[in-house]
Every structure is written in structure tokens, then in C-alpha cells.
Amino acid sequence: MESLVRIHVVDHDQAHLSAEEKELRLLNQLVELPSVIVALSGGADSAYLAWAAHRAKGNQALSLTALSPSYSAHDRNVVEEFVRRLGVRHEFIETHEMENPKYRANASDRCYFCKDELFNVVDAIAQERNFAAVAYGVNADDTLDFRPGHRAASEHRVLAPLLDAGLNKAEIRELSKRAELPTWDRPASACLASRLPYGTEVTPERLALVERGEAALRDLGFRQFRVRLHEKLARVEIAPDEMPRAMSPEMAASIAVQLKAAGFTYVALDLEGYRQGSLNEGLARH
Numbered sequence: 001m002e003s004l005v006r007i008h009v010v011d012h013d014q015a016h017l018s019a020e021e022k023e024l025r026l027l028n029q030l031v032e033l034p035s036v037i038v039a040l041s042g043g044a045d046s047a048y049l050a051w052a053a054h055r056a057k058g059n060q061a062l063s064l065t066a067l068s069p070s071y072s073a074h075d076r077n078v079v080e081e082f083v084r085r086l087g088v089r090h091e092f093i094e095t096h097e098m099e100n101p102k103y104r105a106n107a108s109d110r111c112y113f114c115k116d117e118l119f120n121v122v123d124a125i126a127q128e129r130n131f132a133a134v135a136y137g138v139n140a141d142d143t144l145d146f147r148p149g150h151r152a153a154s155e156h157r158v159l160a161p162l163l164d165a166g167l168n169k170a171e172i173r174e175l176s177k178r179a180e181l182p183t184w185d186r187p188a189s190a191c192l193a194s195r196l197p198y199g200t201e202v203t204p205e206r207l208a209l210v211e212r213g214e215a216a217l218r219d220l221g222f223r224q225f226r227v228r229l230h231e232k233l234a235r236v237e238i239a240p241d242e243m244p245r246a247m248s249p250e251m252a253a254s255i256a257v258q259l260k261a262a263g264f265t266y267v268a269l270d271l272e273g274y275r276q277g278s279l280n281e282g283l284a285r286h
Contacts, residue, residue, distance in 0.1 A: 030056035046137035047183035115152035135159040212262035232265035
């Protein structure tokens with residue numbers, strides 16, 4: 001996208017800045033843009049960025065959310081409520097990463113092909129509507145994890161305003177709470193494909209199975225969890241503070257009943273509990 005504006009941060013040592021100072025830097029950077037599109041997934045980071053862009057640019061900021069089989073109905077509902085409450089200019093768009101065999105193959109770089117498709121679609125909209133820049137919600141903590149999607153963002157010259165401002169996850173949650181954003185304490189979320197072990201083909205049927213399983217856990221009152229799919233076995237990860245409830249005989253039985261009703265044959269509770277990127281643990285051993 002030839003017209004895209006790149007923000008350059010002069011001061012790379014931001015550890016001394018408070019969260020409020022970083023937010024001011026973020027808003028100032030956004031104000032300087034002629035216009036911007038924000039990729040909004042509905043997580044705490046992208047929601048905070050969408051709010052900041054809306055505050056800084058008004059209708060010169062547009063948030064876009066990609067719909068595909070890997071995006072759950074629950075996440076869509078969260079986004080719809082967020083933009084309605086905040087008055088953020090927003091649209092849903094469709095992406096077609098499922099048509100790419102390299103994405104469906106689900107190698108360790110699957111996320112690259114997903115983000116490449118997303119930014120191809122968003123770039124086209126930006127060109128058509130004359131938006132100056134595209135931005136997404138990567139933060140300072142995200143650089144510590146294995147995230148091949150960042151490579152796609154770099155290739156598409158997508159801005160990373162939260163990262164440029166030096167904001168980490170805790171600061172984003174704190175600032176979101178002060179701004180009364182409903183997403184300030186939203187549990188970490190990721191696309192449904194992240195529940196499939198690398199090498200397991202991504203199919204609409206498998207994604208739908210995971211979605212039904214996670215909806216069942218949500219209905220049982222759990223907040224932070226993952227249903228990792230291993231063929232017909234559901235490996236359930238529950239946040240450590242919720243594990244005692246999950247391991248009670250009555251609740252364990254309910255989890256098994258509900259996930260089998262969703263379509264799984266076997267249900268196992270992971271004793272290590274929920275942790276982000278648990279499927280990356282196998283990569284470190286190779």
C-alpha cells in the first residue's frame with residue numbers, strides 16, 4: 001500500500017514512562033495520521049487501540065473485524081457490543097484464509113497466512129477508500145512469544161501504535177479500565193484454529209467442534225479456558241484460579257457430559273491449566 005504512513009518513534013527507551021504518558025504518546029501519534037484503519041478482533045488490545053483511534057481521529061478512523069470459520073460467534077457478539085457502546089465506526093469484512101492450502105495445513109507458521117489474508121483484504125479497502133494507514137493491536141509483551149503473524153504485518157507495513165508507545169498488556173488493561181471500556185478485563189482470546197495442534201488440518205468442522213466445546217464451558221461459568229482438539233479428545237485447559245471448581249467431582253462430570261454432547265468422544269482436564277501458546281511447547285522440543 002504505497003500511501004501508507006509509517007510512525008517512527010524517536011525515543012526507544014520508554015521504561016521510565018508511566019502508563020498515562022504512554023497513552024498520551026499513543027494519542028499524539030494517532031492524531032498525526034491523516035486517517036487510519038484498525039484491525040479489531042475484540043480482544044483487550046485491539047479494542048483499546050480502536051477506542052484510541054476513535055478518540056484521536058473520530059470518523060477518520062475505521063475499525064474492521066474479519067469474519068471467517070476461525071472467528072467465533074462469541075467474539076463477534078463482544079465486538080458488536082463494544083462498538084455499539086463506544087460509538088466506534090466499524091464494519092465486518094470477510095476473509096478467505098480457508099481457501100489457502102498453506103493455512104489449512106496448519107504448520108507452525110499458520111498465523112502468517114491468516115494475517116497475510118487479513119491485511120490483503122484490509123489494504124484493498126484502505127486503497128479504495130483512501131485511508132492513509134492500517135494499524136493492529138500488537139503490544140510490547142507480544143514480542144516475547146512466537147507470533148509469525150507479526151511477519152505478515154511487517155510485510156504489509158502495518159502500524160503497531162501500542163508497541164511504538166511501549167504499552168504492555170497490564171498497562172493496556174489499566175488504561176482500558178480507566179476509560180471504562182468493557183473489554184478491560186476480557187480474558188485472552190485467539191482464533192479457533194489456535195486450538196488445533198500443528199499438523200492437524202484446519203477444517204470448518206474441527207473449528208465448529210472447538211467452538212461448541214468452548215461455548216459449553218462458558219455456559220458452565222468458566223472465564224479463562226481453552227479446548228485443545230486432539231482428534232476426538234478435548235484437552236481442557238482452565239485458568240489456575242478456576243481449577244479447583246473444575247476438578248470437583250460434580251463439575252468434572254458436567255464438563256465431560258457437555259463436551260461429549262458437543263461432539264467429543266473423550267474429555268481430559270489438563271493439570272497444568274490454561275497457558276497461552278501451550279501448543280507451541282512442542283516446538284521447543286524439536
